[in-house]
Amino acid sequence: MGAADGGIAVSIRDLTKRYPGAPGPAVQELSLDVAAGEVVALVGPSGCGKTTTLKMINRLIEPTSGTIQVLGRDQAALPVHELRRSIGYVIQQIGLFPHRTVAANIGVVPGLLGWPKARIAERVAELLALVGLPADAGGRYPSELSGGQQQRVGVARALAADPPILLMDEPYSAVDPLVRGRLQDDLLALQAKVGKTIVIVTHDIDEAIKLGDRVAILAQGGVLAQYDTPDELLRAPADEFVAAFLGRERSLRRLGLRRADDVRAEPAVAVAPTASVAEAVDAADAMGAAWVVVVDRSADDRPAPAPDGPPVGLLAVADLRHRSRGESGGGAVGEGLDPERRPAVVDPTWPLREVLDAVLRSGCGAALVATPSPARCVITLDALAEALR
């Protein structure tokens, strides 16, 4: 729909903006491509020209020099109101028309485009549902809604004529952190459905990392410091400024971006607590596994060929091998298991941040991955470290 498949939706070339009387340019020689269907976050300290850049895309601000192509067309060649009707726009203060009902607010651009009334009404109903507002909200005035609801109406209004591109200027800075988190999640869920090209301006690096497929970090005076995926930015900041802007805990932030199934999991074998240490080591060696999961069979009476049940211990084969060389061959694997150190089971969809937390809390040095198959595998601290390399 609209956006050229896999193409460039917005192409910014050598964009410069000088305000009369200002000592330096607000934006300087900025070049940036936004791929169709991607969310790009423009982020930087105040005065970095991020909002100016955004507003030059729909010509709320006219550039001093440089060009912007929107869907392959030079946007300076289009009549300005036509350009703007084809680009959705959401601002921090929302800017709903207080004298119009919610439905009329959402229907503004379709109305300007001359859609028939029935089609507008249908579209409004569709959008109210899409952004998660009750159908009867359409008849209310904006002042009767909460801040979060107003922000949703703002998004619905921007999407009304199904524009391929959506510009968002600090859309969530005015709402409290709890609502902000929810609106961000909503936007991601919405984007999964509508697949727009979204350019979002924010001063909050966490928001940029959470929402952006790519993040453009701008330095003072509108100079592009780095433009990359959040993971790559955090892995290899281009310079001191970017590193300082990203802050400490870069690796921890990366853990929030990756999922458990991105990590190389190691195989593990399951044994019953009554198995001897030597048997467990043999079983592990036969599978080439470095980890043994002790599974409590007493919890279920099934005469299963492979031991099955809740895991009660997670042991490294290297440790067991050491134990087997001691007196009486180390006894049974179930002996001496600390009931406080139950292995953690993590879901493959979990972010690595949560996986790391589970590993640290369990005290086992690794976590089991929940898989439907009987084969066991674990994520170790080493594997987490490797994933961030």
Added chain:
Amino acid sequence: MVAQASRRDTLVSWGWVAEHLDDVWSRTVEHVQLTVVALALGFALSSALAALAVRHRRTFAPITWIGSILYTIPSVALFGMLIPVTGLGFWTAEIALVSYTILIFVRNIVAGIDGVPAPVVEAADAMGYTRWQRLRSVELPLALPTIVAGLRIAAVTVIGLVTVAAVVGNGGYGAFILDGLDRDFPTPIVVGAVLSVLLAAAVDAGLACAERALTPWARRRGGAR
């Protein structure tokens, strides 16, 4: 001590009022005509001036400056100055009346449009309104309460001034007052003054109701349902 009930001594002679009901009606029509024409012309002229002031901000100060000078000229003096130029009559009265409305109208129209929140204007631009569409669909409706407030002040002011306009040979309630002064007879003076006040109050209330009807959104403020 009992006051003598003579024609000269009573404030209001109800007999006179009863005899002059036809006059009351025709004076009312004249008064309303003078008022409505002045307000309509004043509003039209002021709208053009306000549009100029909004578009070219530098013109705002000179426009209000001229408006203020006109507003501060005493009405009787202004009528007096106009008589040698335009003579006695309807248009002499209108020129003076219109000149008093300009300051009120221009100030309120400009203040109303300035009062539209900046994010609302930005959103309107970003949605792709043309300048004229923005003015008609967003700025004027939101400026309406301030513009109506100006209209109410102007209406009350003009209704009062129309009584003075009788000196340049127009009718209206002022004619009663002049008549009463002429003959040293209080009844027409009281009748003229009271009717003028009643007309002003009625018009003011009517405009307030019209404003309420035209701004349904302002009544549902605050989120409480």
